[in-house]
Amino acid sequence: MSADMLPLITKALGETAYMVVVSMIISSLVGIPLGVLLHTTSKGQILECMPLNRIVGTVVNAIRSIPFIILMVAIIPLTRLIVGSAIGTTAAMVPLVLASVPFIGRQVETSLREIPYGIVEAAQSMGASPLQIIYKVLLPEAMPNIVAQLTTVIISLIGESAMAGAIGGGGLGDLAIRYGYQRFRPDIMIATVIVLIIMVQIVQFAGNKLAKQLDKR
Amino acid sequence: MIDLSHIEKTYDSSAGPVHALKDISLHIDKGEIFGIIGLSGAGKSTLVRCINLLERPTKGKVSVNGKDMTAMSESQLREARKNIGMIFQHFNLLSTATVFDNIAFPLQLSNTPKDKIKARVTELLELVGLADKAEQFPSQLSGGQKQRVGIARALASNPDILLCDEATSALDPQTTKSILELIKDINQKLKLTVVVITHEMQVIKEICDKVAVIDNGIIAEQGDVLDVFINPKQPITKEFISVLLSNDLPVDFRDIDISSEPFEDSILLMRLTFIGETANDPIISNLVKKYNVDADLFFGSLDDIKGSPFGRLIIGMNGSQADIHSAIDYLKEQKVKVEVIGYVSRHASSHH
Numbered sequence: 127m128s129a130d131m132l133p134l135i136t137k138a139l140g141e142t143a144y145m146v147v148v149s150m151i152i153s154s155l156v157g158i159p160l161g162v163l164l165h166t167t168s169k170g171q172i173l174e175c176m177p178l179n180r181i182v183g184t185v186v187n188a189i190r191s192i193p194f195i196i197l198m199v200a201i202i203p204l205t206r207l208i209v210g211s212a213i214g215t216t217a218a219m220v221p222l223v224l225a226s227v228p229f230i231g232r233q234v235e236t237s238l239r240e241i242p243y244g245i246v247e248a249a250q251s252m253g254a255s256p257l258q259i260i261y262k263v264l265l266p267e268a269m270p271n272i273v274a275q276l277t278t279v280i281i282s283l284i285g286e287s288a289m290a291g292a293i294g295g296g297g298l299g300d301l302a303i304r305y306g307y308q309r310f311r312p313d314i315m316i317a318t319v320i321v322l323i324i325m326v327q328i329v330q331f332a333g334n335k336l337a338k339q340l341d342k343r
Numbered sequence: 344m345i346d347l348s349h350i351e352k353t354y355d356s357s358a359g360p361v362h363a364l365k366d367i368s369l370h371i372d373k374g375e376i377f378g379i380i381g382l383s384g385a386g387k388s389t390l391v392r393c394i395n396l397l398e399r400p401t402k403g404k405v406s407v408n409g410k411d412m413t414a415m416s417e418s419q420l421r422e423a424r425k426n427i428g429m430i431f432q433h434f435n436l437l438s439t440a441t442v443f444d445n446i447a448f449p450l451q452l453s454n455t456p457k458d459k460i461k462a463r464v465t466e467l468l469e470l471v472g473l474a475d476k477a478e479q480f481p482s483q484l485s486g487g488q489k490q491r492v493g494i495a496r497a498l499a500s501n502p503d504i505l506l507c508d509e510a511t512s513a514l515d516p517q518t519t520k521s522i523l524e525l526i527k528d529i530n531q532k533l534k535l536t537v538v539v540i541t542h543e544m545q546v547i548k549e550i551c552d553k554v555a556v557i558d559n560g561i562i563a564e565q566g567d568v569l570d571v572f573i574n575p576k577q578p579i580t581k582e583f584i585s586v587l588l589s590n591d592l593p594v595d596f597r598d599i600d601i602s603s604e605p606f607e608d609s610i611l612l613m614r615l616t617f618i619g620e621t622a623n624d625p626i627i628s629n630l631v632k633k634y635n636v637d638a639d640l641f642f643g644s645l646d647d648i649k650g651s652p653f654g655r656l657i658i659g660m661n662g663s664q665a666d667i668h669s670a671i672d673y674l675k676e677q678k679v680k681v682e683v684i685g686y687v688s689r690h691a692s693s694h695h
Contacts, residue, residue: 242433242435244435245436245437248429248435248436248496249448249452250397250424251395251397251424251427251428251429252424252425252429252448252500253422253423253424253449253500254421255418258452262448262451262452266437266439266440267437267439269439270439341439342480342481342482343439
């Protein structure tokens with residue numbers, strides 16, 4: 127272990143945390159409504175609209191079928207358009223968000239589908255509007271599941287952020303490749319891996335705990 | 344109060360159109376408990392959902408309180424639904440909300456102020472006997488308690504109508520009784536019009552004033568519960584009633600010949616049905632005293648239908664043709680329903 131290691135790891139950890147947290151917030155803000163849209167427009171649901179459901183579903187599937195490393199490279203022009211550069215921590219967030227939004231969308235859709243339709247029907251019988259059903263019935267009822275699934279999304283974002291790091295995004299992945307692999311520093315490689323393991327453990331633990339607390343079934 | 348006229352509901356399925364309801368017309372008066380009974384798949388759940396338009400009828404008109412529900416816009420319909428409470432077989436409570444919040448839900452939908460919600464929910468918790476459960480979650484309650492929460496929730500916005508969709512079908516017999524008591528109670532206290540959907544004649548017998556029997560998407564028969572019990576006309580109705588009141592003859596008479604003509608040593612077997620006060624009168628002993636006939640009692644039961652005594656006897660009458668005829672006339676005068684079964688040998692029941 128050398129003296130330069132601690133600042134290197136702290137800086138990389140900060141970059142990873144920044145990428146993951148900001149991408150997660152943006153992806154959730156887009157992904158959760160996407161999941162609600164996918165669910166409520168499907169057959170027999172409150173805003174049934176099969177044409178829209180099919181189009182959105184196809185786009186979601188298309189993005190989800192592209193491996194992250196290819197998606198990252200393929201959308202470089204788009205990244206440049208949005209961020210102004212294709213390199214750097216902020217630039218790395220564009221593909222991270224693009225990959226996470228459909229992932230969250232499908233996860234949320236699955237959670238919503240598990241809610242018995244009877245509960246929605248009961249709300250309708252009390253005069254609830256579709257928006258009220260979404261905010262007061264569907265989302266609260268699915269929240270324990272949604273939290274559990276967003277935990278999974280955060281963990282896969284941590285993994286993807288390491289990949290993004292490898293093409294100039296910074297963060298722990300970048301550190302492990304540049305120092306651990308290219309400069310033959312197994313100590314840094316091992317330290318990075320340990321930090322990643324701890325991060326994932328903490329996220330999973332916190333997610334489980336929160337989901338359990340919300341679950342009243 | 345509720346008028347359904349010529350309701351039809353057709354679903355499209357892969358096997359072609361399914362006619363769930365075919366030309367159904369019903370009139371439900373204010374303040375009565377109206378039962379709709381049918382087998383599963385008969386269309387009763389679809390029918391009750393046509394009242395608050397959770398299901399939109401393919402054809403026909405639904406009018407509640409004189410307003411045509413089928414002609415309303417979505418937002419008018421949402422307002423109208425606040426006047427029609429509904430409870431369900433599987434309760435359909437929010438699992439992530441407490442009992443208090445479940446009951447408060449309809450009030451929150453219409454942005455009722457917090458203090459008013461608290462007062463109303465407290466009152467409702469008292470009404471359904473769950474005052475000590477306000478902060479519990481549905482998963483901590485028994486089935487009967489969950490249905491009580493469902494009832495409190497349905498009553499929260501002071502509706503005039505309560506729709507009960509198989510509300511007791513998931514409950515055990517004791518709990519069913521207590522929930523039916525509660526429904527009857529609120530019907531009387533709050534002058535609520537109640538529509539009860541069920542597949543159990545017991546439910547109809549306990550609380551309903553009127554009943555409609557639905558079979559294959561049509562109303563097979565309807566009327567006052569007592570009349571339908573005494574004079575069921577359709578086979579489907581008789582079948583429902585036979586679950587509660589067996590029409591089987593006593594064991595001794597099941598396998599012997601029943602003749603429509605008298606013969607040597609024969610007695611005339613008949614089934615008598617008494618309703619209301621006559622069920623308590625000593626009609627049989629009067630009969631034997633007044634007319635020159637003998638009456639052997641083979642079977643007897645006393646029941647009640649929504650508070651009215653309801654008795655049934657099977658007797659074997661012996662005497663001259665003329666005496667038997669006058670005895671039957673006497674029974675009919677006493678408002679006893681007489682069904683003549685036929686002549687059997689007096690010795691058939693000798694070992695009784």
